[in-house]
Amino acid sequence: MTVKLSVIYYSATGTVRGMAERLAAAAEQAGAEVRLRQVERQATGGEKAATDAQSAEAEAAQGAPGATADDVVWADAVLFGSPTRYGNIAGQLKIFLDSLGAQWAQGQLADKVYAGFTSSQTAHGGQETTLLALYNSIYHFGGIIVPPGYTAGLKFVDGNPYGVSHVTGANNDQPLGQAELDALDHLATRVVTIAGRLAGE
Numbered sequence: 584m585t586v587k588l589s590v591i592y593y594s595a596t597g598t599v600r601g602m603a604e605r606l607a608a609a610a611e612q613a614g615a616e617v618r619l620r621q622v623e624r625q626a627t628g629g630e631k632a633a634t635d636a637q638s639a640e641a642e643a644a645q646g647a648p649g650a651t652a653d654d655v656v657w658a659d660a661v662l663f664g665s666p667t668r669y670g671n672i673a674g675q676l677k678i679f680l681d682s683l684g685a686q687w688a689q690g691q692l693a694d695k696v697y698a699g700f701t702s703s704q705t706a707h708g709g710q711e712t713t714l715l716a717l718y719n720s721i722y723h724f725g726g727i728i729v730p731p732g733y734t735a736g737l738k739f740v741d742g743n744p745y746g747v748s749h750v751t752g753a754n755n756d757q758p759l760g761q762a763e764l765d766a767l768d769h770l771a772t773r774v775v776t777i778a779g780r781l782a783g784e
């Protein structure tokens with residue numbers, strides 16, 4: 584059986600988008616059928632300037648298709664990504680999660696593998712709390728959270744057993760480093776492997 588995996592993210596300034604794209608590529612490499620999706624953008628406050636600076640055309644070229652409930656129901660495994668916002672997930676992703684009530688009520692979100700990824704501006708700015716906040720919803724789904732833990736030596740380098748995270752720095756412009764790229768590849772591969780085992784492969 585080919586594992587079906589959705590990567591669903593929100594990203595205002597592109598960091599989480601880059602992480603999502605890397606995860607999608609690694610999951611494909613691991614043999615999964617992948618959907619890469621973004622939740623609807625609702626620019627507010629400080630993000631507005633960055634958003635306005637980009638043309639609609641460039642925006643469309645960068646963005647994945649919009650996520651729907653079917654992208655979760657369809658999948659054996661789902662990776663959710665969000666920037667850290669006040670130590671929590673972005674409202675845009677929460678709105679998407681909150682839109683899944685009908686699917687939740689029918690048990691269509693349960694028994695899947697889930698994990699999360701995030702980026703923040705500062706090293707102690709709440710990446711772990713963001714991932715734990717995301718996982719609160721996954722418990723209610725009846726999902727099977729598959730964190731990376733320290734299941735490979737490389738996890739002692741990026742250092743986040745809860746998921747994958749990246750620090751963008753004071754100017755919000757630090758690119759993903761090798762430690763984060765390795766951690767993203769590891770998470771995608773691990774999630775595809777565990778989802779495959781659950782499916783009886």
Ligand SMILES: Cc1cc2nc3c(=O)[nH]c(=O)nc-3n(C[C@H](O)[C@H](O)[C@H](O)COP(=O)(O)O)c2cc1C
Nearest residue numbers: 594595596597598599666668669670703704705708
């Ligand atoms: C409203 C708002 C709240 C934020 N809260 C935090 C925070 O709690 N901790 C932190 O380190 N960075 C915080 N940031 C910075 C973002 O997490 C950071 O820029 C992130 O890497 C952006 O990801 P993106 O490029 O995918 O949009 C916040 C940014 C905004 C706009």
